Structure formats: C-alpha cells, structure tokens
Amino acid sequence: MDKTARGCIPQQHHITVKMSSNTEHQRIYDKKNYCLYCEKPFAKITRHLKQKHSDKVEVAKALAHRHGSTMHSLLLGKIRNMGNYHHNCSVLSSGNGLIIPKRQATYLSTVTDYLPCKFCFAMYVRTDLWRHHKRCKLQVKNDGPVKRKVQASCSLMLPTDTTISSGLKEILQDMTYDNVTQVVKSDHLILSLGERMFLKNGEVRRHRADIRNKMRELARFLLSARKIDKDIIFLKDLINPGKFNTVLEAVKSLTGFDAATNRFSVPSTALKLRHSLVKVSYIVQGEALRQEDNVLRGRAEQFIKLIELEWTTHVSSNALKTLYQKKWNSPQTLPLSEDIKKLHDHLKSLAELNKKALIDHPSQRSWSELSQVTLTQLILFNRRREGEVSRMEVQTYLHRNKHSMHDEILKSLSPFEKKLCENLIRVEIRGKRGRKVPVLFPRNAQESVELLIKTRDEVGISPSNPYIFARPYYGSLENIRGCDSLKRYAESCDAQHPENITSTKLRKHVATVSQLLNLETHELDQLATFMGHDIGVHREFYRLPEETLQIAKVSRILYALEDGIGKFKGQSLEDITPNINYEEEFSDLDAEDVQSEQTATTSQEGTSKFGHSDELATTSRQAIGDIQKSSPTGALFC
Structure with missing residues (x-):
C-alpha cells in the first residue's frame, strides 16, 4: 500500500486487493466470490446459491425468472455482489484481509482506489465509477435533485468507526472525494466536530459549506502533522501538550510560513486553526469526563492552556501583521x-x-x-x-x-x-x-x-x-x-x-x-x-477611509497648528482656514481660490453671529431633499 493511502486510512495497512493471475498466454480462473449467507468463498457462487440457499427470499425471486433471462442474471449478480460487499466491509473494519473487486486489476492497486456502487454493491475503481453509474441496470432513479458527485455518495457505504447522523451524511455527500475527505471520514474527532456544528447551524443550508470547509481544514492540518511526526495517526493524538511543537510546525507548514520574513502565505487559515483546535480540545474534555478519564482530561486542559500562552507569540501576531500589511496602500475603489x-x-x-x-x-x-x-x-x-x-x-x-x-x-x-x-x-x-x-x-x-x-x-x-x-x-x-x-x-x-x-x-x-x-x-x-x-x-469597517476627505479635512488642523491654533478657538473644522504660503505649498493652485474660501468662511461667521443659522439649516435640508428626489437611490436615505 502506498504512503498516501496509508496516511489517509492508517488502520488499513494490512489490506490487499485481489489481482488477476492471468498470464500472457493463459487465463487463470482463480477468483472466488463470497456467499452472502455462508460468508465463505466459492468458485461457483451461482451453483452454490441454487443448491444451498434456494429457500432464501432473494434467491427465490431470482430463480422465479426464466433461466438465462436478464432479470435472472441481474438478481443473482446482485446477491453475488452483496456477498462480496459484506466481506469487503468486514475486511475494512478489521484492517486485515483481501478485497474482492468486480474486475480484477492487472497492476498493483490499493484499497483507497476502489468504491462500491450504491445500486448493485459491486466494487469498482473509483475513477471509473461515474461511467458504471450511467449504465448500471440496477440503478434507481428518483425525482430529487441530480447528484453529480458519485464518489462522495458511494463512499458513505464504506464502514466507519463513528456513527454518522443522516444530516452530516448529506454534508459529506457534497464533499469532493479525495485524500482529504478520506481523512475526514476516518477521524472520529473531526466527525464529532462536524456533528456539533450541524446541530448548531445545520438546518440552514448555507452553513453546510462552512461545516465542510472546517472539517477539511482540520484534515489538511492532520496530513501536514503526519509528515512531521510519523507517530501521529488521528487528530486526537495532537491534543497533547507534548505534541504542541508539532502542532505549531504543522500550522506553519500548512499556511506557508516564511521564517526569514516572519510572514504567512495564508494568514487567515493560521488564525482559524486556533479556534478549531480549541473546539476539538473541548470535545476531548467532554469525552474524558464521560469516561472518567482524568489523564485524558488533563492533557486536553493543558493543551488549551498552552494555546492561550504560546499561540499569540508563535502564530497570531505574525498572521495579523501579514493581514494588516496586505491592506496598506491598497486602492480603496468604490463603484461610480x-x-x-x-x-x-x-x-x-x-x-x-x-x-x-x-x-x-x-x-x-x-x-x-x-x-x-x-x-x-x-x-x-x-x-x-x-x-x-x-x-x-x-x-x-x-x-x-x-x-x-x-x-x-x-x-x-x-x-x-x-x-x-x-x-x-x-x-x-x-x-x-x-x-x-x-x-x-x-x-x-x-x-x-x-x-x-x-x-x-x-x-x-x-x-x-x-x-x-x-x-x-x-x-x-x-x-x-x-x-x-x-x-x-x-x-x-x-x-x-x-x-x-x-x-x-x-x-x-x-x-x-x-x-x-x-x-x-x-x-x-x-x-x-x-x-x-x-x-x-x-x-x-464599512466606512472607507476616504483619502480625499482626509487630505482636505485633517490637513486643515495640521496647517492651523503651524499657523497658531489659538486664533481658531471655538471654530468647527469647516470654519478653520489657516493662512498658507500659497507659492510654496500650492504651485499649481490659484491663491485666489483659497482666499475666496477664507472670505466665504468669514461671511458665514458673520451670518451665524447675527442669528441666521436656522435659515441656513433650512436651506441645506431643502437642497438635500432635491438631491434625494433627483437621485435613483435617494429614497434609501429617506
């Protein structure tokens, strides 16, 4: 079995797949199919079913059809496939034995290369499963939505160590079937986190993608940790203060940490992994309390304590710096x-x-x-x-x-x-x-x-x-x-x-x-x-720091500080117009434009002193009302 497959499903390292024994000049008939009822291999499974199990309901239905007819062959073939399927499931659960595929390969293959058809129960190469589904004669068509991810739905037929609820199964069906998904389905702790997230927000369909992403994120993290420490098999092995350094290395490896610059390629993932690890640590604590396992509970509590003490220094601070610096001097574009x-x-x-x-x-x-x-x-x-x-x-x-x-x-x-x-x-x-x-x-x-x-x-x-x-x-x-x-x-x-x-x-x-x-x-x-x-x-967050407003408004205060802020006492930001050496500061701006603003400001001050501020306020409200009526989006501000 190759390293990738062994890394995804570590308990299946003693499983082999039946290969063809044919030579270049001779075909060898050495394949045996397992009986659904006896659970023993037989070279002539159809003859065995007729002679020994003709009283079974499924066999009787098949024998009721004419010998050689299509239904006769289909029903007996399904019973043969179901016998092999049950045998293959027991092999996968025990982690030791021989897998019987529908067609024997002529090259060395692994158990992760095969998946069962959910209609006829035969084990096919998973990359060819979509092609078989198109012509499977036992296929049952329903009126629901068309499911395009064939491998994901068929992979749910494989045995797991954890009981999966029907709601979480629907989420796993939409998950692309790859080595990351195989880790998700084989890890009890990741599935437990998915179950809790489904109980919280699973009824809202849009949250199901978030649940899938969170589970796959932890699976990718676990794969990264396995490359660093060969003793790591499940995520639960990492919830240990002794493995905290491995956790930090795995996070940095997964998120592309550059030691020379102390920056992350994917800083958001580094930040999110902290919350995920704390959640799974709480799950481990809950299991330890139910089992009255004080050692396991102590490990989980100490692991959370280490996250509180060390995570900010090693991960969060540099990740936040990376996020903030990416936004520096970036154009703040708005629609025209x-x-x-x-x-x-x-x-x-x-x-x-x-x-x-x-x-x-x-x-x-x-x-x-x-x-x-x-x-x-x-x-x-x-x-x-x-x-x-x-x-x-x-x-x-x-x-x-x-x-x-x-x-x-x-x-x-x-x-x-x-x-x-x-x-x-x-x-x-x-x-x-x-x-x-x-x-x-x-x-x-x-x-x-x-x-x-x-x-x-x-x-x-x-x-x-x-x-x-x-x-x-x-x-x-x-x-x-x-x-x-x-x-x-x-x-x-x-x-x-x-x-x-x-x-x-x-x-x-x-x-x-x-x-x-x-x-x-x-x-x-x-x-x-x-x-x-x-x-x-x-x-x-939503009000952008508009560069024009900052330059035009805040610069008034800065120039006023140079000119002497005392004479502007009691004035608003709009009223402050400091005296500026226009020839030095604004070579391309007419000094008369700025001086006219000073004159206008002075006249406004005089008007406000004579008590006409209410009239100005009324006039401005009317102007805003005219803008709202003429603008297609004016009703929004009303």
Missing part, C-alpha cells in the same frame, strides 16, 4: 455613480422584456432570466448582502407584515415620505449571525416577484425548493447566487468599471457617501440598522 445608473437602467429594460416573455411563453429559461434580474435589482436598491437576498424564502415573503401604519406615525410623515410608504413594501429576512434585516421592494420588484411565485409550478420548479430565486434546473434545491447575477449584468451594461460593482462595495459606497450628508446620530443608527450591523461596525 454613472456605472450604477447604467446598471439600474439596464436592469429596468431587461425586467420588462423578461416579464413579457414569461407571461406569453412560460419556460424555465424565461423564469430564470427574470429571477436573476429581480434578484440583482433588489441587491442594488437595498445595498443588501447578496446572500441574504438570494436566500429569501417564498413563505417569508407571503407571510410578511401587511398591517397598516399607525395613524400618529403616518401624520408625522411628509407627503414625499407617505408616497414612499405607499409604493414600497418591507420584508424581514434572516441576516448575518441571525440578525433580522429588512428588504424594501419597489413596485416593479413586487410585480416581478409575484409573477415568479405564480409561475413556479408551471415552469417546473421543485416544490421542495423554498427559495424565491430558486435554481430551476435538474430539480435543484439551491438558490441562484446573487454575486454571479450582479457580476453578469454589471459586465453587460457597458459600465466603465464593472469589477467595482459588488454587493460589498455597494454597501461601503453607502457608508462612505453618507459622510457627505449631515446625518444626526439617530439617523446614522437607522442607516446602520438597515444595513444589518451596529454603528461601530458601520464606522470602523
């Missing part, structure tokens, strides 16, 4: 207003065409096109995370709050705000970390969504698919990805910089541009709540 307007107009025209096409000739193609256009419109209008809108469910939309607004609140609104409330509906959906976030539907989006829901059955959308923007093909239970739709239409609308039109950058665009508006604290809170995060996150 012209590009957003082009995309808005492009989507509006496509929505009308696709609605007409779906009404006149309902088809999966027209339904899918309208679904993608509507999804992109909602992401663009609401500046919402694309995944939140993509996963909106039909029942959530239908059972939205339809009660009318209170009279007292309605009277306090302006005529423009009342008009907005009449034309917009509000639907609350699940956001990041389970937060309740609203989505506003303009009139055209409402019409499109109503049409999509109405024609679901007509175009063949799976009734089990809960999403409004469902994938229409192959009976899928998944939703359309909003990022793909947004990218597609951004490129097709002749935008100048389509790569900047993403859901994240659209959200940052709102947070950054809102600095230009004179929003009160409670108005900022409302905007941050609508965006789905608190005001601290809004200011620290």
Whole structure:
C-alpha cells in the first residue's frame, strides 16, 4: 500500500486487493466470490446459491425468472455482489484481509482506489465509477435533485468507526472525494466536530459549506502533522501538550510560513486553526469526563492552556501583521455613480422584456432570466448582502407584515415620505449571525416577484425548493447566487468599471457617501440598522477611509497648528482656514481660490453671529431633499 493511502486510512495497512493471475498466454480462473449467507468463498457462487440457499427470499425471486433471462442474471449478480460487499466491509473494519473487486486489476492497486456502487454493491475503481453509474441496470432513479458527485455518495457505504447522523451524511455527500475527505471520514474527532456544528447551524443550508470547509481544514492540518511526526495517526493524538511543537510546525507548514520574513502565505487559515483546535480540545474534555478519564482530561486542559500562552507569540501576531500589511496602500475603489445608473437602467429594460416573455411563453429559461434580474435589482436598491437576498424564502415573503401604519406615525410623515410608504413594501429576512434585516421592494420588484411565485409550478420548479430565486434546473434545491447575477449584468451594461460593482462595495459606497450628508446620530443608527450591523461596525469597517476627505479635512488642523491654533478657538473644522504660503505649498493652485474660501468662511461667521443659522439649516435640508428626489437611490436615505 502506498504512503498516501496509508496516511489517509492508517488502520488499513494490512489490506490487499485481489489481482488477476492471468498470464500472457493463459487465463487463470482463480477468483472466488463470497456467499452472502455462508460468508465463505466459492468458485461457483451461482451453483452454490441454487443448491444451498434456494429457500432464501432473494434467491427465490431470482430463480422465479426464466433461466438465462436478464432479470435472472441481474438478481443473482446482485446477491453475488452483496456477498462480496459484506466481506469487503468486514475486511475494512478489521484492517486485515483481501478485497474482492468486480474486475480484477492487472497492476498493483490499493484499497483507497476502489468504491462500491450504491445500486448493485459491486466494487469498482473509483475513477471509473461515474461511467458504471450511467449504465448500471440496477440503478434507481428518483425525482430529487441530480447528484453529480458519485464518489462522495458511494463512499458513505464504506464502514466507519463513528456513527454518522443522516444530516452530516448529506454534508459529506457534497464533499469532493479525495485524500482529504478520506481523512475526514476516518477521524472520529473531526466527525464529532462536524456533528456539533450541524446541530448548531445545520438546518440552514448555507452553513453546510462552512461545516465542510472546517472539517477539511482540520484534515489538511492532520496530513501536514503526519509528515512531521510519523507517530501521529488521528487528530486526537495532537491534543497533547507534548505534541504542541508539532502542532505549531504543522500550522506553519500548512499556511506557508516564511521564517526569514516572519510572514504567512495564508494568514487567515493560521488564525482559524486556533479556534478549531480549541473546539476539538473541548470535545476531548467532554469525552474524558464521560469516561472518567482524568489523564485524558488533563492533557486536553493543558493543551488549551498552552494555546492561550504560546499561540499569540508563535502564530497570531505574525498572521495579523501579514493581514494588516496586505491592506496598506491598497486602492480603496468604490463603484461610480454613472456605472450604477447604467446598471439600474439596464436592469429596468431587461425586467420588462423578461416579464413579457414569461407571461406569453412560460419556460424555465424565461423564469430564470427574470429571477436573476429581480434578484440583482433588489441587491442594488437595498445595498443588501447578496446572500441574504438570494436566500429569501417564498413563505417569508407571503407571510410578511401587511398591517397598516399607525395613524400618529403616518401624520408625522411628509407627503414625499407617505408616497414612499405607499409604493414600497418591507420584508424581514434572516441576516448575518441571525440578525433580522429588512428588504424594501419597489413596485416593479413586487410585480416581478409575484409573477415568479405564480409561475413556479408551471415552469417546473421543485416544490421542495423554498427559495424565491430558486435554481430551476435538474430539480435543484439551491438558490441562484446573487454575486454571479450582479457580476453578469454589471459586465453587460457597458459600465466603465464593472469589477467595482459588488454587493460589498455597494454597501461601503453607502457608508462612505453618507459622510457627505449631515446625518444626526439617530439617523446614522437607522442607516446602520438597515444595513444589518451596529454603528461601530458601520464606522470602523464599512466606512472607507476616504483619502480625499482626509487630505482636505485633517490637513486643515495640521496647517492651523503651524499657523497658531489659538486664533481658531471655538471654530468647527469647516470654519478653520489657516493662512498658507500659497507659492510654496500650492504651485499649481490659484491663491485666489483659497482666499475666496477664507472670505466665504468669514461671511458665514458673520451670518451665524447675527442669528441666521436656522435659515441656513433650512436651506441645506431643502437642497438635500432635491438631491434625494433627483437621485435613483435617494429614497434609501429617506
């Protein structure tokens, strides 16, 4: 058995695969098949079944068909394959014996090269299993979604040391079957972590990818540790203070640590592995408490203590430095207003065409096109995370709050705000970390969504698919990805910089541009709540440090410090205009432009002293209102 296979499934190092004994000039019939009932090998398994087990139900059904017929051969062949399958499973469980494949190879092979067919139970080379599935005569077709990962689903038929729940099996079915997945399925601790993550968030389908990624991340870490220390077999062997140095070396090897520069190639993985190792250490502690194993519990507790003491020095500090330095001097790009307007107009025209096409000739193609256009419109209008809108469910939309607004609140609104409330509906959906976030539907989006829901059955959308923007093909239970739709239409609308039109950058665009508006604290809170995060996150992460604003605003204070800050006492940042030697500082700027600003500032000071500040505030509010009415996204700030 090769080193890769032995590293993936270490307990199977005494297992061999039956090879063909044929020579160049002679065919040798030495293959024996195992009986399903006797569990013994026989060279003539069909004759043995007829003579010794004709009273068994499966054999009787096969013998009821005419000798030589297709069903007669198929049913007897399945019984033969099941006998070999049970024998192979017992060999894999014990770690010692001979595997009987469907076809004997003429070259040396390993047990990890073979997987059983889930229909006929025969053991085939896993790279050829997809080809066999196409022509397997015992295949049972169902009405559910088409599963394309044949190896992943068939690998679940192999025995494991851990009992796997049905929910976790669905997650493992979508996992690409390779040496990393083999480690996941053979390690009890990794599967236990997957089970706990599934119990916490497994009912939300989008979290299942996170569970798969976390399990594969630990499996890659375990493979890296095995290369350093040959005594490491399972992840549990690393939860030991004596192996902590091996853990650190494995993390650095996996994440590409450069000792010369103290930098990581993949710093995010190095940071995430700490949390994963702490979680599996808690699992080991729980097992030790159940088994009353004080030695194992002590090892797990000391391992966690070492992580608290040493991890920051050896891993976290350098990983965070790498992450922060990658962001230094990187361009802070935001979408252009012209590009957003082009995309808005492009989507509006496509929505009308696709609605007409779906009404006149309902088809999966027209339904899918309208679904993608509507999804992109909602992401663009609401500046919402694309995944939140993509996963909106039909029942959530239908059972939205339809009660009318209170009279007292309605009277306090302006005529423009009342008009907005009449034309917009509000639907609350699940956001990041389970937060309740609203989505506003303009009139055209409402019409499109109503049409999509109405024609679901007509175009063949799976009734089990809960999403409004469902994938229409192959009976899928998944939703359309909003990022793909947004990218597609951004490129097709002749935008100048389509790569900047993403859901994240659209959200940052709102947070950054809102600095230009004179929003009160409670108005900022409302905007941050609508965006789905608190005001601290809004200011620290979503509001970009705009270079222009920093240069134009903060530099006022720096020059004022040189000129003498005392004479600007009591003035706001906008009122500070220090005297600058324009010939030295601004060679390409007309001094009259800056001096005119000083004059304007002086006049504003005089106006504010004479008590006209209320009139100025009223004028500025009216100007902002005009901008909101003329802008396609103005309603967002209302």
